[in-house]
Amino acid sequence: MPENSLEHPLKTLIRKEILSLEGYRSEAIKANIKLDANECPYSPSITLNLRSLKLNRYPDPEAKDLKKLLSRMWDTGPENILQGNGSDELIYYLISVTGGPVLYPVPTFSMYGIIGRILGKGIIEIPLDQNFDIPDNFINVIRKQKPGIIFLSSPNNPTGNMFSEEKIVDVIKKSHCIVVVDEAYQPYARNNNGFIPYTKKYKNLLVMRTFSKIGLAGIRLGFLIGDSRILNEINKARLPYNVNLLTQNIALEVLRKRSFFNNLIKRVISEREWLMKELQSINQITVYPSDANFILFKIRNAGRIYKGLIKKDILIKNLSNVIPDCLRVTVGRKEENRAFIKALKGLVSK
Ligand SMILES: *Cc1c(COP(=O)(O)O)cnc(C)c1O
Numbered sequence: 001m002p003e004n005s006l007e008h009p010l011k012t013l014i015r016k017e018i019l020s021l022e023g024y025r026s027e028a029i030k031a032n033i034k035l036d037a038n039e040c041p042y043s044p045s046i047t048l049n050l051r052s053l054k055l056n057r058y059p060d061p062e063a064k065d066l067k068k069l070l071s072r073m074w075d076t077g078p079e080n081i082l083q084g085n086g087s088d089e090l091i092y093y094l095i096s097v098t099g100g101p102v103l104y105p106v107p108t109f110s111m112y113g114i115i116g117r118i119l120g121k122g123i124i125e126i127p128l129d130q131n132f133d134i135p136d137n138f139i140n141v142i143r144k145q146k147p148g149i150i151f152l153s154s155p156n157n158p159t160g161n162m163f164s165e166e167k168i169v170d171v172i173k174k175s176h177c178i179v180v181v182d183e184a185y186q187p188y189a190r191n192n193n194g195f196i197p198y199t200k201k202y203k204n205l206l207v208m209r210t211f212s213k214i215g216l217a218g219i220r221l222g223f224l225i226g227d228s229r230i231l232n233e234i235n236k237a238r239l240p241y242n243v244n245l246l247t248q249n250i251a252l253e254v255l256r257k258r259s260f261f262n263n264l265i266k267r268v269i270s271e272r273e274w275l276m277k278e279l280q281s282i283n284q285i286t287v288y289p290s291d292a293n294f295i296l297f298k299i300r301n302a303g304r305i306y307k308g309l310i311k312k313d314i315l316i317k318n319l320s321n322v323i324p325d326c327l328r329v330t331v332g333r334k335e336e337n338r339a340f341i342k343a344l345k346g347l348v349s350k
Contacts, residue, residue: 017120021117024111032314033313033332035330036316040217040293048246053249057245061240066243069252075196080231082224082234084223084242084243085242086212087184087222089222090223091180093237094206094224095112095119098148099121099148099149100116100148100149101116101148102121102122102124102149103149103151105128105134105135106128107158107319108158109157121148124141134152134163142175147175150171152168152180154168154183155184155185155186155188155292157184157292157294159323161289168195178206181207183208184209185292187261188265188268188272188292188293189291206224206225207225208222211251214264214265268293268331271334271337275295276295279295279344283348284300285297296323296328297329298325299326302320302325302326314340
């Protein structure tokens with residue numbers, strides 16, 4: 001390679017799919033009240049005895065203790081669970097072991113598309129219908145384009161709703177590929193047990209769960225639940241020690257006192273309902289129903305409102321480039337939610 005060539009050699013060194021890719025954007029803006037990333041406002045208080053951990057040794061590559069505990073919670077076997085360094089990593093494995101293209105309805109979680117592009121699999125994006133549900137042409141697209149894998153985020157991020165159960169089952173039945181139901185927000189859903197029970201019936205169904213939205217985003221831990229033979233194949237693509245020792249131990253500690261999760265879920269849901277009522281009471285706002293720990297709403301001058309909130313030290317998510325005039329607010333602590341509503345009312349009346 002000539003040392004002084006005028007042009008940077010980037011184009012010859014990096015694949016064009018990567019050069020044209022816009023990576024995952026996480027907000028760099030700092031704010032005291034952070035309601036932009038669907039994190040849980042409560043952190044578990046645990047005491048972990050670091051001295052008792054063998055930091056010089058590799059962690060259990062199979063995370064056996066964790067899987068045993070979770071298999072009881074989810075009424076399945078440890079062999080029906082696969083661990084990931086967050087569900088993002090599992091999405092990476094899933095797309096790498098299946099053929100393309102990657103199919104999903106939009107708007108949805110951006111990582112399906114980003115990882116699909118990184119791995120050069122091709123992507124098919126089908127717009128959701130007016131109710132943000134799986135559209136009627138979805139099955140036709142499956143028949144014609146024969147995707148290698150399908151992702152359904154339910155409850156969906158960023159719209160907040162669950163897709164209709166019959167439609168999801170129909171997609172599972174009529175696809176000849178793996179269908180992933182991403183249940184990152186399922187703990188906050190109103191009255192549904194999610195799709196884990198269906199994994200016993202449908203071999204091509206995998207359910208994805210994460211601890212990121214229920215108070216443990218910092219430790220990076222996610223899981224796939226489904227048929228053991230399929231998980232066994234995906235396991236071949238998994239990097240050996242993907243879930244580190246600290247993560248395994250912290251998760252075990254928190255899971256042993258399940259009350260942490262039960263309490264935070266109750267509090268977040270009750271705050272969500274409060275926020276929902278408050279938003280609905282503001283004239284210029286259309287609020288969408290939510291089964292998650294965030295609320296999507298439509299508002300005139302969304303960009304101005306978003307910036308106005310930042311000036312008041314409140315960060316939410318501006319989605320107006322994805323869904324016109326829409327903003328998404330994560331449910332925070334009681335006092336944060338009150339500060340948000342107060343600031344929002346002030347901005348709307350201007
Ligand atoms: C936040 C989110 C994830 C990411 O989960 P991690 O376990 O933090 O990687 C996955 N799916 C959806 C739909 C999400 O909103």
